Amino acid sequence: MDTLSYKTKSLRKEDVDRKWYIIDAEGEVVGRLCSRIAHVLRGKHKPSYTPHVDNGDYVIVINADKVRFTGQKWNKKEYIRHSHYPGGQKVTTARELRARFPERIIEHAVRGMLPKNRLGRQMFKKLFVYAGPEHPHAAQKPEPFNF
Numbered sequence: 001m002d003t004l005s006y007k008t009k010s011l012r013k014e015d016v017d018r019k020w021y022i023i024d025a026e027g028e029v030v031g032r033l034c035s036r037i038a039h040v041l042r043g044k045h046k047p048s049y050t051p052h053v054d055n056g057d058y059v060i061v062i063n064a065d066k067v068r069f070t071g072q073k074w075n076k077k078e079y080i081r082h083s084h085y086p087g088g089q090k091v092t093t094a095r096e097l098r099a100r101f102p103e104r105i106i107e108h109a110v111r112g113m114l115p116k117n118r119l120g121r122q123m124f125k126k127l128f129v130y131a132g133p134e135h136p137h138a139a140q141k142p143e144p145f146n147f
Contacts, residue, residue, distance in 0.1 A: 011050040016043075018126075019057045020137065021145035026063040029070055030109055036147055037061065037106070038113035041123045054119055058126045060142050065102035065131040069094060079108065103129040 021040060025033055043049050043056035069077065077094040097105055106129050114120040128137065 009048065011048050011053050011055050013053055013055075016053065016055040018055075020060065020140040020142035021057055022060045022062065022135070022142040023145050024063055024133075025061050025106065026066040028067055030067050030105060033067065034106060034109035035113060037127065038110050040145065041110070041114065041126055052119070054122050056123055056126060058140070058142075059128070059145070060135050060137055061106055061127070061129045062133050062135055063131075064106050064129050065098060067102075067105065074098075079104075102131040 023033070023037065037059050039045055040059055041056040043054070046055060048055060074095045075093060079092045079094070079097055080089060081092075082089050094105065107127065110127055111120075111124055114123050128135065
């Protein structure tokens with residue numbers, strides 16, 4: 001007699017079906033938006049979520065130059081990078097980064113919310129961020145993601 005009335009389904013990478021979602025970032029707060037994007041990239045919004053399989057969906061973010069921060073973060077938040085040479089540390093504020101590369105604000109925040117391993121790098125490749133309202137993924141028929 002089988003006493004177990006249910007079995008936990010574990011997805012394989014071959015069984016994953018992915019969708020394309022589009023998100024308009026205009027007027028959204030960066031941290032709250034990016035945590036929801038990371039949630040979709042990991043696949044945690046699906047009932048078939050499996051931690052060791054990349055079963056997330058593709059995400060297209062438009063209007064990345066119109067995001068907002070709360071408080072004084074445009075002037076006080078700093079992005080630090082290093083050239084690996086002595087004295088090669090460079091610091092950029094959020095306002096300067098938005099002027100040069102507005103996509104990187106969202107990319108940097110989402111990357112920090114994904115796992116720091118091969119699986120996280122694979123998930124990050126499914127994120128496409130664009131500063132303006134146009135994107136080249138119309139053939140994939142992305143549907144708007146409702147939070």
